[in-house]
Amino acid sequence: MISTVKTGAPDKSIGQSDKKFRFDSLGLTLAFLALIVMFSLINPRFASYGNLLNVLTQTSTYVIVAMGMTLVITKGGIDLSVGSLMALVTCVAFGLIESGVHYVPALIIMFLLAMTLGALNGAIITFLAVPALIATLGTMVAFRGVALLHSAGKLYFGLPPEVVWLGQGAILGVPVPIYIAAIFILVTHWLFNLSRFGVHVRAVGGNREAARLAGIPVTRIEVAVYTYMGIAVALGGLIWMARIDGTQATLGTAMEIHIIAATIIGGTSLFGGRGSLYGTLIGALLLTMLNNALVIAGVEFFWQLVVVGVIVIAAVTINNIRENRIDWINQLRGRRAANRSKPG
Amino acid sequence: MGGHILEQNLTREASDAALLSARGLNKYYGGLRALRDVDLDIVRGEIIALVGDNGAGKSTLIKTLSGAIVPDGGDIVFDGSSVSFHKPTDAQDVGIETVHQSLGLVDELDVPQNVFLGRELTRKVLGAITVLDKATMRQRTHDLLQNFSIGLPTLNEPVRRLSGGQRQTIAISRLLLAEPQLLIMDEPMAALGVDEGSKVLALVERLREQGITTLIISHNLEHVFSIADRIAVMKNGAMIGVVKTSDVTREDIVSMITIGQA
Ligand SMILES: Nc1ncnc2c1ncn2[C@@H]1O[C@H](COP(=O)(O)OP(=O)(O)O)[C@@H](O)[C@H]1O
Ligand SMILES: [Mg+2]
Numbered sequence: 220m221i222s223t224v225k226t227g228a229p230d231k232s233i234g235q236s237d238k239k240f241r242f243d244s245l246g247l248t249l250a251f252l253a254l255i256v257m258f259s260l261i262n263p264r265f266a267s268y269g270n271l272l273n274v275l276t277q278t279s280t281y282v283i284v285a286m287g288m289t290l291v292i293t294k295g296g297i298d299l300s301v302g303s304l305m306a307l308v309t310c311v312a313f314g315l316i317e318s319g320v321h322y323v324p325a326l327i328i329m330f331l332l333a334m335t336l337g338a339l340n341g342a343i344i345t346f347l348a349v350p351a352l353i354a355t356l357g358t359m360v361a362f363r364g365v366a367l368l369h370s371a372g373k374l375y376f377g378l379p380p381e382v383v384w385l386g387q388g389a390i391l392g393v394p395v396p397i398y399i400a401a402i403f404i405l406v407t408h409w410l411f412n413l414s415r416f417g418v419h420v421r422a423v424g425g426n427r428e429a430a431r432l433a434g435i436p437v438t439r440i441e442v443a444v445y446t447y448m449g450i451a452v453a454l455g456g457l458i459w460m461a462r463i464d465g466t467q468a469t470l471g472t473a474m475e476i477h478i479i480a481a482t483i484i485g486g487t488s489l490f491g492g493r494g495s496l497y498g499t500l501i502g503a504l505l506l507t508m509l510n511n512a513l514v515i516a517g518v519e520f521f522w523q524l525v526v527v528g529v530i531v532i533a534a535v536t537i538n539n540i541r542e543n544r545i546d547w548i549n550q551l552r553g554r555r556a557a558n559r560s561k562p563g
Numbered sequence: 564m565g566g567h568i569l570e571q572n573l574t575r576e577a578s579d580a581a582l583l584s585a586r587g588l589n590k591y592y593g594g595l596r597a598l599r600d601v602d603l604d605i606v607r608g609e610i611i612a613l614v615g616d617n618g619a620g621k622s623t624l625i626k627t628l629s630g631a632i633v634p635d636g637g638d639i640v641f642d643g644s645s646v647s648f649h650k651p652t653d654a655q656d657v658g659i660e661t662v663h664q665s666l667g668l669v670d671e672l673d674v675p676q677n678v679f680l681g682r683e684l685t686r687k688v689l690g691a692i693t694v695l696d697k698a699t700m701r702q703r704t705h706d707l708l709q710n711f712s713i714g715l716p717t718l719n720e721p722v723r724r725l726s727g728g729q730r731q732t733i734a735i736s737r738l739l740l741a742e743p744q745l746l747i748m749d750e751p752m753a754a755l756g757v758d759e760g761s762k763v764l765a766l767v768e769r770l771r772e773q774g775i776t777t778l779i780i781s782h783n784l785e786h787v788f789s790i791a792d793r794i795a796v797m798k799n800g801a802m803i804g805v806v807k808t809s810d811v812t813r814e815d816i817v818s819m820i821t822i823g824q825a
Binding site for chain 1: 631650651652655661663665666667668669670671672676680681682683685692693694695721
């Protein structure tokens with residue numbers, strides 16, 4: 220028998236959030252706190268206010284791009300082209316500023332270019348029915364090619380102080396990138412969790428046909444999500460180039476794997492329909508901290524790549540086990556349950 | 564309403580009382596002809612059942628009436644005016660709401676999100692920012708389901724974790740939000756237990772009292788005979804005939820379904 224929704228008395232379930240979800244993010248938060256405690260015990264300086272700000276500043280570009288990636292993956296897509304796109308648009312912006320264009324129109328062009336190329340990804344996927352993995356693999360290589368052609372191997376440096384301030388400045392002792400990331404997280408939170416658009420993104424990712432039948436403009440949502448990804452890449456790139464006051468065509472190589480890792484560790488489902496911005500934030504912080512620790516421990520950069528690769532596969536595997544997606548594990552579980560229920 | 568409108572064989576001209584008249588609908592899936600010159604009149608205020616074997620074309624027919632697919636030929640007149648549906652919202656805009664066989668639910672979304680999918684309510688905060696009105700949607704979902712007398716343990720679960728009957732309930736409640744003129748249901752009782760099935764039947768009858776016309780596909784002749792005013796029979800993509808329920812026996816319908824003769 221199914222129990223009925225209670226009537227009369229105020230419904231306790233109203234306003235209450237999903238318990239499973241709360242548990243998931245609790246697990247992640249605990250892992251995060253455990254790592255902080257561990258690192259602090261190994262190196263007491265780790266827990267200092269200064270280092271905390273440092274970690275947050277380092278993470279800001281990744282968090283911003285990963286916010287966009289959370290929308291993309293929840294929509295049932297993926298974007299491998301984020302690193303190349305960042306290289307391309309930062310090189311274009313630098314090139315314009317170097318050739319004497321004022322930084323304001325140069326940055327506007329940078330954002331418009333990133334949005335257009337993001338929308339191009341979305342259009343290839345939705346109008347040409349090219350799987351997102353292949354479409355963005357193609358643009359990943361193509362954007363990188365254009366960046367290399369445009370910069371001709373040049374190292375750009377020397378931004379106007381106003382732009383450098385966006386990466387290196389501070390307000391009330393807190394670095395500007397942290398404010399920018401915080402504002403972008405809030406805007407994305409509104410878009411993804413509080414607006415109709417967010418529900419439609421989950422619907423398209425969860426059940427495209429149902430979304431279509433419900434009158435949701437599926438193709439428009441798809442293009443919009445990748446356009447937003449473009450904005451995230453431009454903003455993340457702006458902070459990056461301002462922090463190091465420079466860029467080059469090889470910027471952001473292997474960035475996509477870090478971004479996808481942060482998103483998936485945070486519990487966003489590669490199968491679409493489910494995503495968590497909070498999880499992505501924690502995931503991105505976890506990865507930065509881990510990278511920090513590896514650097515301090517003197518581990519070579521190439522080993523860091525190995526570690527991130529393993530983490531991505533492990534995170535997806537853990538998700539799969541939780542969602543009963545692995546056949547042979549399901550069979551083992553079934554057999555064990557059957558044995559347990561056998562009498563005697 | 565006079566009995567004369569429930570005639571056994573409606574003429575090819577749309578009757579004045581018809582809420583919907585379809586003429587000469589055709590649909591091809593590659594070489595397969597899923598609809599063959601199908602005519603159908605749905606009378607205002609009636610419950611009309613659509614029956615036929617698997618693959619007869621029932622789902623295809625209702626998809627053309629609900630804008631889910633575009634027919635390869637034929638005309639539809641709804642509420643006195645000629646209509647052509649290119650997408651589901653075209654049909655919804657004139658007052659046709661449909662529960663498809665696939666239910667059209669998004670597993671990862673919770674109950675209110677599914678009920679309000681595509682027509683979410685919003686409110687303004689700080690005078691400028693539009694946000695989802697989650698509290699109102701949850702309350703209205705709660706009220707809708709209460710009408711239904713099929714309960715849910717909680718509204719906050721992703722519908723993935725709910726039973727077939729609960730999912731069906733949500734799919735039907737979705738439609739009632741829009742206060743439709745014509746309700747189309749594709750095998751709504753198929754996934755339900757006996758108890759839940761009879762609750763859905765009772766609901767359909769209650770909706771008729773509120774003036775909602777219903778086209779319902781069902782395999783269960785017991786259900787069909789208990790609620791339908793008329794029965795339309797399809798076979799191999801063609802409309803075999805439309806009969807008044809009170810004029811026929813179950814054996815008549817079974818032979819129409821299997822032999823294809825009225
Ligand atoms: N999307 C489709 N593509 C190809 N053939 C289809 C499609 N949908 C239905 N059909 C075919 O059209 C015929 C009618 O199907 P359908 O309308 O679903 O029948 P019913 O609902 O009466 O069981 C069947 O032969 C079915 O296989
Ligand atoms: Mg069917």
